[in-house]
Amino acid sequence: MFLEIGGEGTLSGPPSGYVATLAKNYSALLISVEHRYYGQSMPTATVTADDLKLLTVEQALADLAAFTDYYKMTVPQANSAWFVFGGSYPGALASWYRHAYPEHSKGSLSSSGVVNCIVDYSGFDTQVAAATGNDCANNIRRVQSAFENTIQSSPAGFSSALSLFQCEKDMSHEDFYYMIADSWSMMVQYNSKTMLCSALDAGISDQSTDEQVMALFSDLSNDYWGKDFCAQGFCKYLIIVFHAFVYIFSCLKLATFYSM
């Protein structure tokens, strides 16, 4: 029995990618369980803070154990060895589950498992700089400073920055800064470091103006992520970011992408 742990998104279909390949090779029955409070697994009609009290890691782990017990009772083939898989947040769950319910599985694979809950996680930004290297990181800093100079200079400067990404007008400066940082960071995260660094290297020189640097990066971002990355306003932006977080955390979707 191979169990792939669902993460912070809707389960859109059966597991694919490496885990599916392995399941075939091992003649395993492959199942995936959607995480509570995502997709169709909504226990409440609304999602106020009160409704969300039972959205915790402990409850999610208990769901996996309860599902395993239930499945064993109802499906005869399920009474064999269970092995657990997860990537990113589900990768962390794949480790935590082994601690909380060690008898429910033989072991697990934690791919890019974020087991360390760091509140002030500046290591994310530091790692993007380390992975890209000095020259590329300095070009990224040049992009940031071009936007920061322009945004701090005047309200008109902020408006022009917003319109480059077709953002809504009620975004805060910090939200905008977070959005552009996420754009370059996720290119690195999703195997496109070489593309990002080559484009910046080709397009930025000592003579480049802030306007040129901003245009270069917004074109790159709009091409790579689509023009709606920021377009529908801050809430929509958060949706995309946290869906990107979902991509981050849902390697299944990536696996589907790669297999095409």
Added chain:
Amino acid sequence: MSHHVFSFLFILLDNTKALGDPTRWDVNSRSWRWQTCYQVSYFNTAPPGGSLRALSVNLEYHLRQCASIFGQVMYPSSTAMNSEYGGAFPAAERVFYSDFSDDPWQRASVTAQVGSAQPYAYSVCEDCGHCSDFHTPSDNDPQPIKASRAEFEKYLNLWLNQ
């Protein structure tokens, strides 16, 4: 306490009112936001030195968002999480960890082999990002990814037979 007072002020002053309106949220995003604000955190912030992003993207910014979205002061229980599950030194056994050199999340994962019952493969290769071993295996995969999977499968076989 002063921290709480400030956070309440931020709720009142935050100009991004849409944040507090559940109907403008995708349900999955809101659930994930709850998990980060309530328990698991992982807030991407500007490092004090050498930051790529604006320095104003700091912890206070993220906590302010939690307060705006859920209408209450929140601080994630990450310390309790890490003491229960071990953080970077997980308390579990028979877990195989894989991380990849271009993945910005690797510093929130394990960063070294935890013990004989928790092996670790760190793949160093260009454009090897998040969960690089999880995509469908291909002959064109970088050698470190192939090696990471092969190492994992050794433990898969071992543990399945224990």
